[in-house]
Amino acid sequence: MRRLENLLGIDSPVVLGPFGGLSSIALTAAVSDGGGLGSFGLYGYTPERIRDTIAALRAATPRPVAVNLWLPRGDEVTPTDVDIAPFVRAAEPLFAAAGIAPPAVPAAYLTPIADQLEAVFDARPDVLSVVYGVPDAETLARARALGIRVIGTATSVAEAVALEGAGVHAIVATGAEAAGHRVSFLADPAHSLVGTFALVPQVVDAVSVPVIAAGGVADRRGVAAAFALGADGVQVGTAFLRTRQSAATAGHRAAIAAAADTDTVLTRAMSGRLARGIPNRAMRELEAGGMIAPFPAQNWLTGAFRAAATASGDADLVSLWAGQAAGLARLDDAADVLAELRAGVPV
Numbered sequence: 001m002r003r004l005e006n007l008l009g010i011d012s013p014v015v016l017g018p019f020g021g022l023s024s025i026a027l028t029a030a031v032s033d034g035g036g037l038g039s040f041g042l043y044g045y046t047p048e049r050i051r052d053t054i055a056a057l058r059a060a061t062p063r064p065v066a067v068n069l070w071l072p073r074g075d076e077v078t079p080t081d082v083d084i085a086p087f088v089r090a091a092e093p094l095f096a097a098a099g100i101a102p103p104a105v106p107a108a109y110l111t112p113i114a115d116q117l118e119a120v121f122d123a124r125p126d127v128l129s130v131v132y133g134v135p136d137a138e139t140l141a142r143a144r145a146l147g148i149r150v151i152g153t154a155t156s157v158a159e160a161v162a163l164e165g166a167g168v169h170a171i172v173a174t175g176a177e178a179a180g181h182r183v184s185f186l187a188d189p190a191h192s193l194v195g196t197f198a199l200v201p202q203v204v205d206a207v208s209v210p211v212i213a214a215g216g217v218a219d220r221r222g223v224a225a226a227f228a229l230g231a232d233g234v235q236v237g238t239a240f241l242r243t244r245q246s247a248a249t250a251g252h253r254a255a256i257a258a259a260a261d262t263d264t265v266l267t268r269a270m271s272g273r274l275a276r277g278i279p280n281r282a283m284r285e286l287e288a289g290g291m292i293a294p295f296p297a298q299n300w301l302t303g304a305f306r307a308a309a310t311a312s313g314d315a316d317l318v319s320l321w322a323g324q325a326a327g328l329a330r331l332d333d334a335a336d337v338l339a340e341l342r343a344g345v346p347v
Contacts, residue, residue: 004210004233007169008127008149009064011035012342014223015172015212017237018068018129019180019246020044022321025053027245029060030334035342039066039129046111047119054123064126066151071133072113073185077294079105087301090291094282098305098317109296121146129153131183134166155184155192156199157206162186164207172235173203175215179238179323181275182266189274190266197229204230218328223344238322239329239337246334251315255280259326270306270319272298278326281316282306 004013014036016028020043028038040057042050050067057065088102095102120128121142128143129151135143143150144167152163153172160171174183175196182189196215204211213226214235226234241248242256255278264276269286272295277283282302292298302319309317331337 001232004170004212007210008037010037012338012345013212013233014338014341014345015039015066015233015235016240017179017214017235018066019237019241019321020068020070021319022241022247022252024245024247025056025060027240027243027247027334028057028065030245031240031338032061032063032065034335034338035063036338037064037066037127039068039127041068042116042120043068043070044110045116047115050116050119051123054120054125057125066127066129067120067125068129068131069113069116069120071130071135071185073132075295076110077297079107079109079297082293082297084293084297084301087291087293087298090289091286091301091305094285094302094305094317097281098308098314099312100305100308102301103304106300109300121148124148127151129172131181133185134162135168137166140167151212153183154203155182155189156186156194157202159184159186159192160203160207160211164209168209170210170212170232171203171207172212172214173200173231174235175199175213177276177324178215179241179264179276179326180321181271181273193266197225200226200229200231215323216325217341218323218325219330219340220342220344222325222328223341224346227344227346234341236337236341238326239331239341240334241322242326242329243332243334243337249310249313249315249318251313252318252320253332255315255320256322256326256329259322261324261327264322264324264326268292268298270298270302271295275319275321276323278320278322280318280320282318283320
């Protein structure tokens with residue numbers, strides 16, 4: 001039926017996972033140029049940076065692109081809500097290992113979502129994908145008026161139903177196998193760990209809009225399975241994250257290449273929210289110490305030493321996000337990964 005291709009103006013129903021902090025112009029453009037939908041994560045971006053990023057994407061590819069925003073869940077803390085000092089002290093060995101001093105507490109941890117949305121609407125990408133919630137009626141109306149397709153993200157059938165009821169154009173059904181943050185919004189993420197194989201067909205049965213399967217898809221077999229479950233397309237993260245076009249460090253890519261099926265864990269250590277990745281020194285020490293600040297304070301705190309470690313190439317102090325199918329991520333060029341995935345799409 002090619003519902004997803006017709007909706008998004010793409011040739012193949014393969015969507016690049018939007019990596020918050022690990023997106024790159026090169027990878028997004030490579031996937032879009034290859035006929036899929038390249039995505040770019042805008043977590044934490046200022047309005048100016050959002051406009052500049054979308055302009056850079058437009059310059060890099062003439063094909064459709066998506067940008068991704070995190071909607072507020074309502075449980076986010078501000079600098080005045082929590083005393084961050086004890087959490088900073090607990091992380092001092094990690095700051096020392098990164099060779100930096102703990103930074104001063106900012107006036108705000110996050111750019112207001114209204115300001116980010118305004119910048120997105122100004123720049124007019126082809127697609128806006130969102131996680132952690134349901135876009136409000138005004139946001140959806142403005143997107144539709146500008147011709148922007150909106151994709152929501154669900155970790156349960158109830159979330160998918162809520163997203164369709166609001167009027168999104170398509171839904172990513174993301175299973176517990178997926179890399180990075182568990183983007184649940186109707187229940188605690190720890191209570192929404194439905195696997196892709198179980199989640200996708202139930203979401204397909206519950207909604208009428210196109211469904212994009214995410215979590216555990218890394219090669220043509222995963223794509224074929226997703227379509228057998230009723231999905232209209234797939235969203236793939238880890239397999240693309242390993243490629244040289246991604247913004248992941250060489251150490252991160254090497255960790256994905258070496259990962260076995262049991263080598264990823266769920267943790268709140270790196271951001272204060274539940275996420276799946278490969279354990280390293282930072283994750284282990286923060287978990288062992290038990291001093292994990294609520295989101296987004298913890299994300300700001302670790303972000304300082306993660307940035308320094310990224311610059312120095314120290315894989316022990318960054319977030320090694322990866323999904324349970326990391327062991328299937330065997331290719332290091334984005335075009336080759338896309339070709340492998342396309343081979344699983346039913347003719």
